[in-house]
Amino acid sequence: MNFAFSEEQEELRRTVRQFLESKSPSGEVRRLMDTTEGYDPAVWKQMGQELGLQGLHIPEEYGGQGYTFIELGIVLEEMGRVLLCAPYFASVVLAGNAILNAGTDAQKQALLPGIASGDTIAALAFTEPSGKWGADGITLTAKESGGAWTIDGEKMFVIDGHNADLLVVVARTQGTSGTDGISFFTVRGDAEGVTRTPLSTMDQTRKQSRVEFSGVAAEPLGTPGEGWPALSKTLDQAAVALSNEMVGGAQFVLDQSVEYAKVRVQFGRPIGSFQAIKHKCADMLLEVESGKSAAYYAAWAAAEDNDELPVVASLAKAYISEAYFHATAENIQIHGGIGFTWEHDAHLYFKRAKSSEIFLGDATYHRELLAQRIGI
Amino acid sequence: MDFRDTPSEAAFRDEVRGWFSEHLVGDFAALGGRGGPADEEGWDVRIEWERLLGADRWVGMSWPAEYGGRALDYAQQVIFNEEYARANAPGRISFFGEGLFAPTLIQFGTDEQKRRFLPKIQSVEELWCQGFSEPNAGSDLANVQTRAVLDGDEWVINGQKVWTTLAHRADWCFVVTRTDPESKSHHGLSYLLVPMHQPGIEVRPLRQMTGSAEFNEVFFTDARTARENVLGPVGEGWKVAMATLGFERGTAFLSQQLGFQRELTDLIEVAQKNGATADPVVRDKLAGHYAGVQIMKYNGMRMLTNLLHTGVLGPESSIGKLYWTNWHRSLGETAMDVLGTDALLVEHEGDGDYHLDDLHQTFMASRAETIYAGSSEIQRNIIGERVLGLPREPR
Numbered sequence: 001m002n003f004a005f006s007e008e009q010e011e012l013r014r015t016v017r018q019f020l021e022s023k024s025p026s027g028e029v030r031r032l033m034d035t036t037e038g039y040d041p042a043v044w045k046q047m048g049q050e051l052g053l054q055g056l057h058i059p060e061e062y063g064g065q066g067y068t069f070i071e072l073g074i075v076l077e078e079m080g081r082v083l084l085c086a087p088y089f090a091s092v093v094l095a096g097n098a099i100l101n102a103g104t105d106a107q108k109q110a111l112l113p114g115i116a117s118g119d120t121i122a123a124l125a126f127t128e129p130s131g132k133w134g135a136d137g138i139t140l141t142a143k144e145s146g147g148a149w150t151i152d153g154e155k156m157f158v159i160d161g162h163n164a165d166l167l168v169v170v171a172r173t174q175g176t177s178g179t180d181g182i183s184f185f186t187v188r189g190d191a192e193g194v195t196r197t198p199l200s201t202m203d204q205t206r207k208q209s210r211v212e213f214s215g216v217a218a219e220p221l222g223t224p225g226e227g228w229p230a231l232s233k234t235l236d237q238a239a240v241a242l243s244n245e246m247v248g249g250a251q252f253v254l255d256q257s258v259e260y261a262k263v264r265v266q267f268g269r270p271i272g273s274f275q276a277i278k279h280k281c282a283d284m285l286l287e288v289e290s291g292k293s294a295a296y297y298a299a300w301a302a303a304e305d306n307d308e309l310p311v312v313a314s315l316a317k318a319y320i321s322e323a324y325f326h327a328t329a330e331n332i333q334i335h336g337g338i339g340f341t342w343e344h345d346a347h348l349y350f351k352r353a354k355s356s357e358i359f360l361g362d363a364t365y366h367r368e369l370l371a372q373r374i375g376i
Numbered sequence: 377m378d379f380r381d382t383p384s385e386a387a388f389r390d391e392v393r394g395w396f397s398e399h400l401v402g403d404f405a406a407l408g409g410r411g412g413p414a415d416e417e418g419w420d421v422r423i424e425w426e427r428l429l430g431a432d433r434w435v436g437m438s439w440p441a442e443y444g445g446r447a448l449d450y451a452q453q454v455i456f457n458e459e460y461a462r463a464n465a466p467g468r469i470s471f472f473g474e475g476l477f478a479p480t481l482i483q484f485g486t487d488e489q490k491r492r493f494l495p496k497i498q499s500v501e502e503l504w505c506q507g508f509s510e511p512n513a514g515s516d517l518a519n520v521q522t523r524a525v526l527d528g529d530e531w532v533i534n535g536q537k538v539w540t541t542l543a544h545r546a547d548w549c550f551v552v553t554r555t556d557p558e559s560k561s562h563h564g565l566s567y568l569l570v571p572m573h574q575p576g577i578e579v580r581p582l583r584q585m586t587g588s589a590e591f592n593e594v595f596f597t598d599a600r601t602a603r604e605n606v607l608g609p610v611g612e613g614w615k616v617a618m619a620t621l622g623f624e625r626g627t628a629f630l631s632q633q634l635g636f637q638r639e640l641t642d643l644i645e646v647a648q649k650n651g652a653t654a655d656p657v658v659r660d661k662l663a664g665h666y667a668g669v670q671i672m673k674y675n676g677m678r679m680l681t682n683l684l685h686t687g688v689l690g691p692e693s694s695i696g697k698l699y700w701t702n703w704h705r706s707l708g709e710t711a712m713d714v715l716g717t718d719a720l721l722v723e724h725e726g727d728g729d730y731h732l733d734d735l736h737q738t739f740m741a742s743r744a745e746t747i748y749a750g751s752s753e754i755q756r757n758i759i760g761e762r763v764l765g766l767p768r769e770p771r
């Protein structure tokens with residue numbers, strides 16, 4: 001039994017942290033969050049060319065570096081810590097894993113090298129206006145005629161949909177319901193019949209769009225109608241990835257709270273000497289550390305690709321969603337008035353935490369999923 | 377990162393499993409996992425079982441070989457305890473002797489003291505109790521007022537201890553006393569080892585909210601112990617007492633997780649049988665407890681890895697105590713939700729009888745866990761000050 005990162009993994013963390021601290025300071029986050037694209041193409045390019053981050057967990061045969069979900073988790077944790085504005089989660093985690101899970105070998109050969117190098121930005125269009133995260137939320141229809149497929153319908157909350165060169169779209173074949181008929185397709189972002197509308201997001205550091213498809217010619221990814229296992233796995237992996245990202249932000253706001261509690265003086269003493277504040281920090285630490293244990297363990301299960309994955313994915317997403325939000329909320333309270341300003345970063349983490357909590361299903365949703373998965 | 381047993385860990389696990397399948401039979405198996413510091417269920421069977429463990433050196437498994445131990449490392453101790461919980465073996469009774477006193481003795485005792493006391497702990501011939509708390513010294517343990525003075529070759533002790541678990545069963549007590557009458561706070565204390573069976577000691581049971589009486593008041597009126605029965609230097613008992621508390625709060629929890637897991641599994645079974653799992657709120661809570669108990673395991677594995685690498689358990693072990701006590705307390709509350717109106721009744725065998733089934737036992741006994749061994753508030757102070765470096769309160 002050994003629950004620690006290797007020296008090489010710690011080194012990766014140091015390198016990524018250094019890079020992100022110089023490329024994504026708060027000022028940059030604020031500059032980018034006011035743009036429609038919401039990321040810096042030059043930094044994106046450096047991430048791919050200098051650090052190879054986009055291809056980190058993609059197998060070498062598909063142009064990646066062949067590392068695992070553990071390394072991916074480390075990188076995401078660091079990104080969450082600084083609220084990096086980039087289409088990384090959309091392209092590498094959501095679309096990249098969908099292609100890995102659903103695609104044929106030839107499709108992986110064709111699509112993944114671009115994602116791995118960062119030259120292609122991809123997005124996964126799966127959620128619809130209903131906001132449902134399970135199979136029954138997929139209603140966008142796919143029709144076949146003479147071996148050619150067309151898709152019609154609307155996708156919502158598509159992370160970085162408007163930035164994507166490549167859209168991976170989840171549809172259902174006509175006349176099916178539930179987990180039957182779920183199908184993956186790929187479409188170029190600027191294909192004929194695709195309308196993309198950037199949305200005004202509560203969390204401005206992560207962009208979303210509405211994507212409408214009207215009689216769009218689409219290329220099947222894997223076998224149409226048999227996509228549910230791949231989608232389910234992609235969502236579990238995404239929940240694990242997001243959990244790792246969230247603990248990075250949670251640790252950051254805990255540090256911020258503790259730092260402030262040591263220096264802010266009221267009634268002639270640092271506010272951190274008051275138990276009301278001290279105990280909040282202690283509870284935050286407990287939840288952040290527990291969240292890390294869950295996130296790292298889940299990353300390991302995803303790396304091993306073992307049967308624990310569905311259970312630990314829901315478990316981690318449920319626990320960490322609440323822990324992260326709680327930490328960001330306490331951080332505002334501990335800062336008092338300054339914590340309520342636009343100028344202070346506390347609200348950026350607060351908003352990221354709430355939208356991460358809701359994205360992929362909130363804690364209640366995942367606890368129900370967990371109940372089913374452990375046979376309750 | 378790898379959560380599988382190493383080959384040597386796997387071999388050790390097999391050995392332990394083999395031992396249980398051979399010995400955990402008959403009355404021992406029938407008792408199940410019942411019994412603990414606040415639960416005297418099945419006492420006689422448990423004593424016998426504990427002696428069996430001692431005979432094969434599972435009591436004292438971490439001690440050095442020269443004192444009869446197996447010198448097992450932390451990883452092996454955890455494996456043993458995991459298998460113990462998996463086998464659903466009877467609740468241990470040597471917690472105070474083996475779990476708290478023995479490691480303190482090994483750290484601070486003279487060779488003579490170790491040879492005098494350790495073998496009888498292992499053979500379960502002598503049981504111990506912990507004489508720390510007093511009416512005016514609870515969380516503020518340094519306020520101890522029980523006095524001891526030397527009279528020739530003996531210490532003479534006067535004062536009162538309270539909440540002393542199993543004092544009515546114990547043969548010896550490790551007692552924090554004030555040996556310097558002029559001293560205040562944590563100065564001038566000594567850690568004395570006092571035989572319980574003597575005229576100067578009176579034990580009065582205190583009935584707990586569970587209905588039974590595992591803890592007691594202990595009155596010392598010219599009670600005596602030999603001069604050499606002081607652990608560590610005279611006047612430096614605080615340091616020794618802190619070490620005991622370290623063991624109490626430290627590694628003990630690493631091995632509890634599987635027992636908790638079992639309690640949850642049993643509760644889920646009850647909920648499935650009585651239909652409570654149809655209620656979405658109950659489902660949410662049960663799944664939340666499941667997440668919680670798994671994370672308890674992951675936390676434990678991280679701490680254990682750290683312990684194996686550094687050899688010391690840092691103040692972050694406070695997180696462990698705060699975590700498991702809260703988890704267990706809320707499990708107890710959910711158990712009542714699951715029972716619904718069945719929660720309204722306890723077992724009853726005659727006038728004045730008040731007997732708890734396992735779920736009511738969890739519901740009630742868990743209230744003590746956030747109080748003893750450093751209350752949750754004290755744990756949060758420790759985490760805030762020693763882990764996060766927040767300023768202490770002005771005194």
Ligand SMILES: Cc1cc2nc3c(=O)[nH]c(=O)nc-3n(C[C@H](O)[C@H](O)[C@H](O)COP(=O)(O)OP(=O)(O)OC[C@H]3O[C@@H](n4cnc5c(N)ncnc54)[C@H](O)[C@@H]3O)c2cc1C
Binds near residue numbers: 508542
């Ligand atoms: C079932 C059980 C078994 C026990 N067994 C033993 C035993 O075998 N031997 C033994 O010596 N003792 C034993 N104890 C005693 C236990 O260690 C004490 O109860 C504990 O230390 C708390 O002390 P107290 O009861 O005096 O409460 P107090 O210290 O008076 O605490 C009352 C409340 O005030 C809070 N509080 C106190 N100080 C602070 C502070 N600085 N900041 C914030 N909040 C504070 C506490 O958290 C608590 O909520 C046992 C207790 C129980 C419940």
